[in-house]
C-alpha cells in the first residue's frame with residue numbers, strides 16, 4: 180500500500196493517475212493537512228510517495244520507480260522505446276512543468292501592472308513553443324510513445340489544466356488537444372480527480 184502526499188490539481192495528480200493505471204491501492208494525504216511537511220520533504224514539494232517506509236521524492240523519479248515496479252502498458256519493454264519514454268517523462272517534468280511554474284512564480288511575486296502582464300505573456304510564449312514541439316511529434320502518432328498512452332502524456336495532461344489560473348493564452352494544436360482530452364477522459368484520470376476532491380472533504 181502506497182501513501183501519496185499531494186496538493187489538489189498539482190503535478191501529484193499525475194502520480195495518482197499512474198498509481199490507478201497500475202491498479203495500486205493508495206492512501207492520500209493533502210500536504211496542507213500535515214503539521215510540518217518539511218520533515219517529509221525539506222523543499223516543500225509534492226509529490227512524495229511512501230512505499231513501505233521508503234520516502235520517494237521528485238515526480239520523474241517516482242514515475243520511473245512506479246513504472247518499473249510491475250508490468251504495465253504505460254512503459255515499453257523495448258530498449259529504444261523505453262529510452263524515448265524516459266525522455267518524454269523528463270521533458271514533461273524538467274521542461275514543461277518548470278515553464279508552467281514560471282507562471283505561478285510571476286503571479287505570486289509581481290505586483291499587478293504592465294510589467295507583470297509582460298512577464299506572464301513571455302512565460303506563456305515559452306510554454307506555447309513547447310506545446311508546438313508536442314504537436315509536431317503527434318503528427319505521426321496518437322500519443323508521445325505511439326498508439327497507447329504513456330506516463331508523459333498523463334503528466335502533460337495535468338499541466339495543461341493549469342492555464343485556467345492565469346490571464347494568458349496557451350495555444351494547443353488540434354492533435355495535442357485530442358491527445359490531452361483522451362487522457363483527461365480516461366477513467367483513471369477522472370477517478371484521481373474524484374479521490375482528491377473526496378479526500379479534501
Ligand SMILES: N[C@@H](CCC(=O)N[C@@H](CS)C(=O)NCC(=O)O)C(=O)O
Nearest residue numbers: 189190223224225226237238239272
Ligand atoms: N521537481 C519537483 C517539482 C515539484 C513541484 O513543483 N511541485 C509543486 C506542485 S506542482 C509543489 O509542491 N509546490 C509547493 C507548494 O505549492 O506548496 C518534482 O518533480 O517533484
